[in-house]
Amino acid sequence: MSKIQALTGNYSASYGAALCKPDVIAAYPITPQSSVVEKLAQFSADGEISASMVEVESEHSAMSVVQGAVMAGGRAFTATSAQGLALMYEPYFRMSTLRLPMVMALATREMTSPETVWSGQQDAVSVRDAGWMQVFVENNQEILDMIIQGYKIAEDPNILLPLNVCYDGFYLSHLSERVEIPEQAEVDAFLPPYKSRHAILDPKEPMAVDPLTPGNILIEYRKSHLEAMQEALAKIEEVNKEFADQFGRNYGGAIDTYCMDDAEIAILTIGSMTGTGREAVDEARKKGIKVGLIKVRFLRPFPVERIREALKGVKAWASIDRSVVFGWNSGPVFMETRAAVGNADSTCNFSAIGGLGGADISLDDITGCIETLDKLKTEPGKKDTLWFSKPVE
Template structure:
């Protein structure tokens, strides 16, 4: 059973977190994440949320508080954006490398400068090597559902890694959509209480947490962390299937394939611009063009094998639409991830990097149709090392 609501993305994030019954919440408000904290505080004041709410003076403190709670075996939640994420980076990195499972929402915002509060994915994309699992979602329903899924993934004994649920600021965080909110009973059926077996912190029995080790111990830590990230690939797919059986909604796990059966030209998308990409694919299918779309839901761990499986031998060219940049490559960040995945398995496809939506700019249907035109032309006349196209 569920109740249909009209919710902003931030409301969906707050309700999703509350349904998972966290023990401790600590968050500092920052645009466009602020109303996540406000909604959680209101639910707490109304007696609808029994978590311990901790008011902190900064994002660094917020992550430090939930880190301590996680060490004591608690289920925790926080949320942030942009400069707030940058300020919490030190304990943020430690959260993953100490293998403390939790969920944190990131309402994506472009990083300064020039000064901006508007949408972009540069904040979360820039920390993709911090050891966290990263989801990128398309709409407000997926925000709520992915937060619930993420706790089950993070707390799996083969994973034990914190999870970011990333959604585009303003385009999702502040806009209202229809969202089905499941009952507490159904969520409890899907997500059992958190009973960690790897946490031994007890004030009655003090221990040294995160002591300094030599290089051999660091090698062991990183090796185990990478193995857990790879184990998460199967866990993510399996949890999504289980979620679909329980709630009647699923998202494809690591990626969503859209009209890919006989596609010869493929667009990759990430985040809320996926809707415009699907509309463009539908228009071109009506014209008889064999085009398809792959929505990348999980940037870390990167779903290389799922992507390779989706790109059948009929695919002749690809285009990747990014809402962030890779400063070292003069392309979008996702474009480099996709091309590296293909190259690592000996698959060579001509591709174009498209960059748009920075600093709150929209990625429209016209942008997506222009991108498809460029990739169709590339398929007809393959060219490698083609220049990046800016969707401005």
């Protein structure tokens, strides 16, 4: 029988990882991720998990260790944030392009500079084209559940790609919520032990890993990588349904929708702001505004067809981002959605940006975004970016 506890987002990640029975855990502490690995170290010291805990000197080493562990046929886990993610970038990129499946918790944070340790999603979106799958979650229960689902997606023999479970630093990592922790037997039934189908490192059979590769072979690598990303879209939906059937929690797959059946306008949210977004939709509906919400869960692979279908018939839409795309004067969800819908000028659309550097995205912010969208819905085309907190003059 599952048990209920009040857990921080970081502890939710720790419990989720422990339930997946990793063979190797290697990580280096960094705000706001540190307590993920602290809790796992406690589990190890108390004999509650059998994973080999590797204490490393940097995030670069942490990713290198788990890379070797997966090459040797094991299941591995790590976690990081912001500058730690930047430091591990070299082996991080290699992890995906060598097609090594694992799950990493990413407590998202702004990138320096100006100096900040507070919440934002700039770290995660800055590496969205490094070949990893990325899911952005809304609450602490979803953190735990998506780590479990993440291994099942990543380890599928038709996919074999690593996955980041991204959650908002401090807003989720350090705040406690009700979380249902499944029984180990339930997780074991859902997630079988990992059986590597790669060539496995073995001292008795030495082999070269990642030798210099000619362009024609590299093209095949990239082609198969992209094809695996597209395969993952169907697997995400399949695993979501299987998880819902077994555990009773359905997250919608690559996206989730709210009040979209008769919506004339829509907002797209990502991460923990989504709960506030639903409240704003409810308030707007009371005023007669037919607005719906699309929760973007997977940024990679980007669910193009599901986004298109969800926005079909909508007169206007706006994305709300907690990060920016340098050079595009917009947020990444806006840029990705514009690319997905194609003929974007047939609708009114704009990018809204807020919540940078730990700033709150309030109910008033999202309500104001909805009201602006409703006023502009009869004016097709891209509008100016809406900043929830104006920069200091």
